[in-house]
Amino acid sequence: MQVGTTTVESNPNAIYLESRYFWIAYTASVCFLHLMCSCVPFVSASTGWLCTLNVHNIGNFIVFHYLRGSPFGSGDQGENRQLTHWEQINHGKQWTNTRKFLIIFPIILFLLCQHYSGYSFEVLLLAMPSFLLQFIPKQPFMHAKRLFGINKY
Numbered sequence: 001m002q003v004g005t006t007t008v009e010s011n012p013n014a015i016y017l018e019s020r021y022f023w024i025a026y027t028a029s030v031c032f033l034h035l036m037c038s039c040v041p042f043v044s045a046s047t048g049w050l051c052t053l054n055v056h057n058i059g060n061f062i063v064f065h066y067l068r069g070s071p072f073g074s075g076d077q078g079e080n081r082q083l084t085h086w087e088q089i090n091h092g093k094q095w096t097n098t099r100k101f102l103i104i105f106p107i108i109l110f111l112l113c114q115h116y117s118g119y120s121f122e123v124l125l126l127a128m129p130s131f132l133l134q135f136i137p138k139q140p141f142m143h144a145k146r147l148f149g150i151n152k153y
Contacts, residue, residue: 011080013070014088017098030056030109046117050126053113057106057130064102065137086137087144094140103138106131 016022033055038048064086080088090096110131117123136142 011070011088011091013080013085014090017089017102023101026105030105046113046120046123049109049113049116050123053106053109053127054130056109057134060102060106061130061134061137065134083144092143094143099138103135106134 030052034048034052037043037051037055038045040048043051065084068082068084070080070088083092086102089098089102110127113127114124
């Protein structure tokens with residue numbers, strides 16, 4: 001027995017994402033975001049979905065792909081200091097259920113936004129950049145890559 005050492009079996013920065021309750025809370029929070037975007041007076045359904053999609057995608061990018069490290073005292077000796085939140089999920093293992101959920105959810109939002117806009121080209125032009133901003137970093141070929149030196153140090 002070693003006294004005074006910390007052993008952590010899993011990363012507390014990412015372990016909560018594996019819970020089905022998180023998935024329900026995540027879906028409920030996006031529904032609440034859509035309700036807030038749609039309740040603004042004189043806002044059409046397509047604008048409400050576009051607002052929901054863009055706010056979700058930009059927030060998703062910041063939380064999962066821009067911020068690095070662990071806010072918790074995880075006892076990992078700094079091994080997660082250089083990793084983004086996305087790279088810490090399931091210890092970097094690709095195509096787990098959690099990662100699939102977090103990849104498919106924005107796709108569904110994008111399709112809902114397109115459907116409620118009547119597949120408008122203008123809405124597509126406004127929605128595509130934010131969608132790609134959060135979708136491309138989730139792909140396996142982007143694991144631990146930093147483009148243009150952004151977020152390198």
